[in-house]
Amino acid sequence: MEHETTPFFRAVDAASLGRSIAEARREAGMTQQEVAEHLKVTRGTIVRLESGRPVSLVVAMEAIRLIGRDVALIPRFAKVQVRQ
Numbered sequence: 001m002e003h004e005t006t007p008f009f010r011a012v013d014a015a016s017l018g019r020s021i022a023e024a025r026r027e028a029g030m031t032q033q034e035v036a037e038h039l040k041v042t043r044g045t046i047v048r049l050e051s052g053r054p055v056s057l058v059v060a061m062e063a064i065r066l067i068g069r070d071v072a073l074i075p076r077f078a079k080v081q082v083r084q
Contacts, residue, residue: 014052
């Protein structure tokens with residue numbers, strides 16, 4: 001069985017999380033406005049999220065799920081092997 005390769009994003013702070021979300025959103029073929037409309041927030045909220053500025057944790061998690069991603073908390077120095 002062959003598996004499709006999916007990028008794994010590592011975020012260590014709000015700015016890198018925002019960049020990861022923006023990249024995953026683009027890969028999903030969605031605009032900031034489309035994400036905002038699905039989440040019933042303003043586009044400005046999505047801009048803040050993607051630039052690493054404060055937004056609700058609920059909004060961030062909903063955006064991550066909407067673009068087809070999950071969040072995993074991994075110990076900083078752990079060796080991780082991701083399998084589907």
